[in-house]
Amino acid sequence: MCRIILLYCILMILAVPVHAGFLDQILDTVRDVSTSKGDGKSTQTSGVLSDTEIVKGLREALRVGAERAVKSASATGGYMDNPAIRIPLPGRLQSAANTLRSLGLGSQADAFEQSMNHAAEKAAKEALPIFTQAIKDLTFEDVRRLWKGGNTAVTDYFRQVTWQPLYDKFQPVVRASAQEVGVTQAYQALTDQPAVQSFISGTDLDLDHYISEEALNGLFKLLGEEEKKIRTDPVARTTDILKTVFSN
Numbered sequence: 001m002c003r004i005i006l007l008y009c010i011l012m013i014l015a016v017p018v019h020a021g022f023l024d025q026i027l028d029t030v031r032d033v034s035t036s037k038g039d040g041k042s043t044q045t046s047g048v049l050s051d052t053e054i055v056k057g058l059r060e061a062l063r064v065g066a067e068r069a070v071k072s073a074s075a076t077g078g079y080m081d082n083p084a085i086r087i088p089l090p091g092r093l094q095s096a097a098n099t100l101r102s103l104g105l106g107s108q109a110d111a112f113e114q115s116m117n118h119a120a121e122k123a124a125k126e127a128l129p130i131f132t133q134a135i136k137d138l139t140f141e142d143v144r145r146l147w148k149g150g151n152t153a154v155t156d157y158f159r160q161v162t163w164q165p166l167y168d169k170f171q172p173v174v175r176a177s178a179q180e181v182g183v184t185q186a187y188q189a190l191t192d193q194p195a196v197q198s199f200i201s202g203t204d205l206d207l208d209h210y211i212s213e214e215a216l217n218g219l220f221k222l223l224g225e226e227e228k229k230i231r232t233d234p235v236a237r238t239t240d241i242l243k244t245v246f247s248n
Helices: 002-015 022-037 051-074 091-095 097-102 106-124 127-136 140-147 153-181 183-191 194-200 207-232 240-246
Strands: none
Touching: 051 106, 051 127, 051 140, 051 153, 051 207, 051 240, 091 097, 091 194, 097 106, 097 194, 106 153, 106 183, 106 207, 127 153, 140 153, 153 183, 153 207, 183 194, 183 207, 207 240
């Protein structure tokens, strides 16, 4: 390519009278082309991201963040062993937890809490296909806006667009998991105690709804943490495109 341009320039010089500065302009053009083409790399200015890179980078961040969050939440003890997302006793039972333990009902309360968290773990893995589809559905305008947003801009957006589909997916899984790990039985064993009746009097707890909502809140909390890491911590950028996009 450079040879062709150089030959063209020589012919132009031979064809017309040389005036002041003309030869210098031609030589500068040849040098510029040689510099930009010689290494076979893009002529894009260093530090300036292309639209393609931004889209690819943000989608990669979403994929990595979602996979990490789902893997963490769905692991054994993913909810119960993580104080940040552990599902507590619901409603008045939570505020009365210390009283229940002082009455010798600590083991029943713990069994109920553990069963809810185990049910959430089983449901969490169902989130990944929904996250994956949401990533594919992102428009370029979405990507540009979210890329320039705050540390949890993508997570906040995902909460808006995927909450209901995730909830609809979680509910039947939570219901089945609750039966499998004995959530209802544990709750019944606790609330059948006369000392507990005063705490739950007048309440109508929907366990499936409570567990589903708490499980989703925990999952989005983890996703937000992963997004923040990718945006702020170079160690969390584990692929080349993440390093390129989020170091700018």
